[in-house]
Structures are given as structure tokens and as C-alpha cells.
Amino acid sequence: MPQFNRDAAGQVEVEQAHVAAMYRLLDERLADARAQLADVLRSSTDSAGEVYARDVAAEHLARRIRGLEGAEEGLAFGRVDGADGTVLHIGRLGLRVGDRDLPLLVDWRADAARPFYEATTVHPMGLRRRRHLRVEGRAVRAVSDELLDGSSAAVGDIVGDGPLTEALEARRTGRMRAAVATLQAEQDAIVRSPHRGVTVVQGGPGTGKTVVALHRAAYVLYAFPGAAARGVLVLGPNTRFLDYVSQVLPSLGENDVLLATCAELAGVEPAAVESFDVARLKGSSALAEALADLVHSLQAPAGAFVVRAGQQSVRLERGEVAAAREAALASGLAHNPAREVFKEHLIDAVTDALERGAVEALEQIDAEIAESTGMDLDAAAEADLRALGFDDAPAADPADAFDADAVRADLSGDAHVDGAVESLWPRLTPEVVVRDLLADARTLARHLPSLAGDERSRLVRSPDAAWTDADVPLLDEATALVDGLPERSFGHVVVDEAQELTGMQWRMVMRRCPARSMTLVGDFAQAGPATAASDWSQALGPHLGNRFSLHTLTVSYRTTQEILATTHGLLARIAPSQTPSRSIRHGDPPRHLTACSHSVATTVAGELRAQAASHPDDLLAVICADDRVEELACADVARWARLVPASEARGLEFDAIVVVAPEEIAAARPGGERDLYVALTRATKRLCTIAVNSASQHTSGRL
């Protein structure tokens, strides 16, 4: 055996010993935590307080167990050797034995791990060597070293193929994997940025924006305890995408992140779709003003308040009603809680009026008795009291006879009073507010004067129509107006495919992140049809001004250079100012086939069958215009490939892609060329397009 290979085997053995020790410790920690959890669950509890304390402890331990279990796969993946001989192993979490100075394993997010990601031969950061471990299960299979200090390889240095290449060449599984072992320096700088405000990351398809976003979420949980305590939200465009990325954070030992779409966040289930021009109109922040204006118009705009109290009718004039309204508005509360303030003020005013009436009535009775009997009742009562021994009995004040608190309580619970309040300041639900705003063109004209007449007509919806995706942020806005801010807010929010968000959706996000600590990643060249903004300033300016820091990723880790080259013409049309990314991968040139319109499914099936035979382990997908999904589903495409409608392809990745009828995708909806760009850039290895008939030849030539 040559010296080099013996060295490699020897180094694998050395690392195996370290890794085995780490797993022993992990197993011990897991066994400990499980035993503690069992004890806690068995412990007896006598009071509600004890039950609460037990549940909190159990939840804490369960979370710890999930974290340890999540980190098991690929527990350790790297090692750095300092020029001073210090050795640190880097992994998914930190492990330390007793008080030993050096930990057995350093969490990848710790400062000590930074050189593993950032050291270069130009800036070795005190390192002599960076080592990557390839571990399968618990067995170390290979090691690969980079020498950083300019020294030449010595015995024990295993300089080989980069682990990044290995990671990128691995077969796709349909689920994104963590890239913690191979984060590149430009990505790592963003992931562990100390900036707590808003970080925006842009870059072409496959440049690792999602990788950065998810690793950033894990870093925030580790490094910013304040944000972690309030929770981290990852917002994605649809459930297909969230499913694709769902394993990354648990595999980094982080289970306390909420992954959601806007609809899930708002608790609405859209059951209808609508045209994109309507969706785009509904996305404008002008709708927020319109909703606020409508709610405002229902808050006692004018008028008197008349209510029956016992036998009497009390009338409060406009001025008194206006004062109650001002007090309610000054409370700063949302519409429904402010209604209570309004009602209280009205009741106070009614009570005062009743008291004034009672005093006047008593005084009048006294006066009438005095006139008819010639008796001064007050003087007579005083004399009687004195005769009973109450020397200094005060003169009875008629107002004392009036029990204002009891009257107020009666009025508060009185259905008539509530009915009268309701007619001035009705209780509202978010659904009613949105429904009423969009009920007819006249209401829209009143509250949304900035829109043109034909735009307003397009917004009108039938009151019993099902909600759509674009209605979700309207309902959320209306909820904030009528009931107040969402119960749950987050310490940090990550938004993926952030170019997709409309003005109204950004408002949803801002409401849930009062600290404005966010990581937003996206690419305007991939924007869908509802997006009105064409850059970050337009999208974020209304909510954040220029308070965000912008980073651009430039290297594509997904798409081969050959596939990217095919899309250059398209990119120049849809985003002329964008510089194409450069890819570090090379592969087969894309293939362009043509099919007759009646044999599309057969051609697709033939192509898939051939690809499945030549690359049996690869993950294949067919992407087509949404309207063609049904036809291809019937052709049994699912036997060989995932079938993905173009509108849902954002963020996904496969080994090979067949794009069916590119011209149809480009024409299917506004901005369709951007959908096509998304579709063409999903493959890590092979791209095949199937144009349909002669019209398609023309479009495929323009890709």
C-alpha cells in the first residue's frame, strides 16, 4: 500500500476514535435527559402550580431531547488545527467533558468555529489545517484536508477532493439538507453577522439564499438569546416549499422554529383562486388605508345617543357622543376593545344625566310639598334627627340618594343600552370588514379613492365567495384593526422567496416582528405575478425606509454553467441590470426536444423512461404550466418523476428537470418569463425542454 493511503487510513482511525468518544457523550446526555423526563412525568403534583411547573420542566427536557436527537446525524464534520498545535472538532452542537479546557466538540455557531468557515490561505486566521470528516452513521469514512499556512503536506495531512464538490454531487432526495459542513465564506459571513436589524440577501437561482436563511435562523437562536426567547419564524411561499426545507433546522438541532406560509400565520384557509391582476391590486398597501378608513367610518361618526333607562329616555347630544368617541380613539385600542371605552364614557354621561334629573326631581317634589303644606321638609327632617340624638345631622343632599355605581352597573348590563351603542359603534369581525369593503364599487370609491374606477370594479367580490390567498393579508389587517395586534410575535423572522411578498403581506410580517430583526432572501428575477415591486427599496421602503443591509451572493451551487448559459438571454430580458451568477458546476448541455400537441404526454413519458433507465438513482421532475398538470398526471408521469406546476417551482431542486412547453409557461400568467426562468434553473445536473409544435420552436430559440 502506498504511504499516502496508509496515512489516510490512519487518519480515519484517529478521527474514528474522537468521533466515537463524542457519540458516547451524546448517548450519555440523551440517556440522562430521557431519565430526567421520565422522573418529571412520574412526579406527583398536588396543586395547579405544581402541575404547571412540572409541565414546564417536561417541555424543557423534551425540547432538549429533540435537539440532541436532531444533531445525531452528522454530529461532527470538521476539525481545525491551529498553528500552535491546538485542535478543535466542529459539529452540530457543543459537547464538553467536565471542566476540561478544550471542548470535545465545538458548536458550529460558536466564535471558536468561525475560522473553520472563514480561514483562507490569504487569511489563515491562525490555522495550519482545516479538515473535513465524511461520517456515515457513526463511522468515519474519509477525511480531507486543506493546508492554510502555506506549509507543504506532511505525514498525516490528507489533501484530497473538496467536501463541497462531494456535497454538491450527492443525489437529491427531495428534501433540502443542511450545508453546515460546507458553508462558504460569503455565506458564513451573512449567517453569523452580528447585525440584529434587517439583513437582505439576494442572488441568482441556486446561490444558497435558502441555505443562508435557514442557517441564519439557527445562528440567531444560538447567538441572540433575546430573539430566541421570543421565537423565530421562517416564512415560505407555499407548503410544498416548506416541506422541502423542513428537515434542515431539526438536523441542526433546532426544533423551536415555526415554519409557515402567510395563510397559516393568519389562520385562514384560502379555498379559491383569482386572477393575478386582482391579486396584485389586493396586494397594494392602499388597501390597508381603505380598511382603516372603513373601520373609522363606523366609529360613531356623528349623531346623538338616545337610550331608555327605566321609565325615562335619556338623550346625549352630538357633543357628548363626540367626546366619548375622542376618548375611545385616544385609548389607542383596536376597534372592538375601544368600543368598551366608548360605551363606558356614554354610560358615565347617561349616569350623570340621570343624576341631574333625579336631583331636579327631588328638589321639585320638596318645593311642591313646601308650597302645598307650608312645611320645610329639610328643616323638619333635621329636627326629627336631632330629637333622636343626632345633634349635628347634616342637611340631606338629594344627590346622596342617587346610587351612581348601581345605575352604571345596571346600564352596563342593559341590552337596550348595548343595542344603542351598537348602532353607533358596532362590534366588528375581520371577515365583515373585508367583505363590506369589497362589496360594491361605491364603498370602494368612498374608501379607496386612489384607485381608478375599472380597478375598483375588478376588486368587487360576492359576499359569500370563498377567500383567496390575496384576501389573507386583508383579513389579517382587518384583524389588527378590529381586535388588535397578533397574539404571537417573533424575535426574528426569516422570509424566503421574499420577492414574492406584496405590500399587504409585508405589513403582516412587520406586525409580527416588532423588533425588526429579520433575514430576507430572494431574487426579483424570479418574482411571481402578484409582486409589484422590482427591487428591495420599493418592497421594503414603505416599512423600513433604508434601514436594511443588502448582500449579494454570486456563486451558483445548484445549476451547472451549461444550464445557466441557456438562461442568459432570458435573464437579460427579465432583469437587465442583473449580472448572471457564475456556477462552480459543469455538466451536459441542456437538450431541447419538440413534440406535436397531441403527443406531448408520450414524448414526456419517453424522455422520463430514458432518463430513469440511464440515471436510476436521480430525482427527476417535470415542470409545466399549471393548466397542463392534469393531462400529464393522467399520463402517469408520477411513476418516474415529481410533477410540479410552474407556479409552485420556486425554491425547489432536482437532479434533472424536464420543462414541458416553455412557451406555455411564459404565456400562462403575467411575468410568465420569470416563471420560466425559475423552471429552467431547478436542475443540478440535466435540463431537457420539450417545446410543443412550431410556435414552441420559436420560443425555445429565445430561451
Ligand SMILES: Nc1ncnc2c1ncn2[C@@H]1O[C@H](COP(=O)(O)OP(=O)(O)OP(=O)(O)O)[C@@H](O)[C@H]1O
Ligand atoms: N455551502 C454549501 N454547501 C453545500 N451545498 C450548498 C451550499 N450552498 C448552497 N448549496 C446547495 O446549493 C443548492 C441551492 O441552494 P439554495 O436552494 O439555498 O439556493 P437559492 O439561492 O435559495 O435558490 P433559488 O433562488 O432557486 O431559491 C442547494 O442544494 C444547497 O444545498
